[in-house]
Amino acid sequence: MHMSTVLLSALALVAYLVATASVSLRIFHPAGPHFKTTFSAASLAIVLHMLALTALLFTADGQNFSLLNVISLICWLITVAITVIALRTPTILLLPVVYGFASLVQLATLVTPQYSQIQHFEQHLSLLTHIFLAFIAYAVLVMAMLYSLQVTYISNKLKRKDFTAVSRHMPPLVYAEKLQFRLLLTGTILLGLALLSGALFMDNWLAKDNLHKNVLSFIAFLVFALLCWGHACQGWRGKTANMLTISGSLLLTLAYFGSRFVREVLLDKF
Template sequence: MFLLGLMVTLLYLVAAIHIGSRLFHHEGPRHKFSAFLGTLGVVLHLWLLSEGIFNQPGQNMSILNVASLVAWMITLSMTIASFSLPNAILLPVVYGFSAITVLLNLLVPDTHLMHIEMRPALIAHITLALFAYGCLMISMLYALQLACINFRLKRKQLSLLHSSLPPLLIVEQILFKLLLVGTVLLTLSLVSGFMFLDDMFAQHQVHKTVLSSLAWLVFVLLLAGHYRFGWRGRPVVITTLVGAMLLTLAYFGSRFVKEVLLGM
């Protein structure tokens, strides 16, 4: 598994470097080669995750395993999207982040055993939460891409990356679709937690509940502002980033302190 993890890391890094090195090339990145590397990395990453999470009684849901799982979901989605939409400017970031999470998981092994198979409600809650987080993190990436396109359009520098940037309106449409789906999933995740879990406001969970609820409120306000008042551009980008940061703190903040810094 260590060699498999190194192979996944190498595939992601080579794909990221290959795409990044050709961003300013007049022909743009060579999609077939990078897509092959990325797809192979995604497949092997899934194998690595299955071994890391389900290799013993219970499920090892350590913070690095969860981060690696989220990274895999985002990488899979962005790799599939790359076949129909130019998003080469995002792929080096996505592949690079996945490579880092896989490498850290190899170098800093951790165990946080759970038995979610015994609690169907917990399975539903965790699944919804992971999909909501993955979808909203992809939204954040598209928001950053939207900001980049806006910046270059205003300064008439779009030609430098013309082959690597999709049309502005398409990115904006995808962004709001992702925000809508992610917010719906986050809503269902919170509702399932309040309905089926007894410790949403326990001392070790209250920060997650509060921060997730604040993130949900930010995304709901953003969508309402867009569809009701026509919010676009910079306010949308900033609000998306704020919501994503709150959700990241909710999902990983205390677990990072406990499992990585304190080793608990």
């Protein structure tokens, strides 16, 4: 990794830590966090993260889609989306989680050996379309899971009549739940399109190396689709929705990263 990339990642790490601390230290304060400090640090971190990630992804040999680079890319997408949403609506509970995880990703980038997984997407536009849909779908569905956890937290506090932790800086329960299911529906549609594009355009769709990923992704799609149907037709919400959202997200995480983690991290050590 070039010295300039190391510096960009290190500065992004510091900026993410400042944003995380700015929110966390005053998360339940009546006046709320210092949002100017939080969003200034977060915006700087996002730009630095993007510059470092661009240098790592796009090399002279092609596009390096190693496991860590893919995680960093998805993390960046989620961080940007949550930050933009937080500028318009109260999302205080999610900010320290998102910025804290982004800090860990930057730390991993700095201390973990860099692997190469070179692709040439400019020669395979259909593959690029499939991967783009898959990444966006995963990011949106992880955001839906984060919102489901936020909904559960707010709901539990309201049931216990504990209003000290539910401030004006947190979204109303109905709004948070509505956004959760909008994200869930959007992510499910994108995941379905990603699976369809892969089946149509990838020659090795049913090859041994891809089979477990596609099977787990399809099962995750069925879980999310079932939840969308259950919410629309049966009024599913609360614990049922939370359980299914987390289950689908875990299946999708295993599909996307399970085999690559074993191949690039565990097997490489033996």
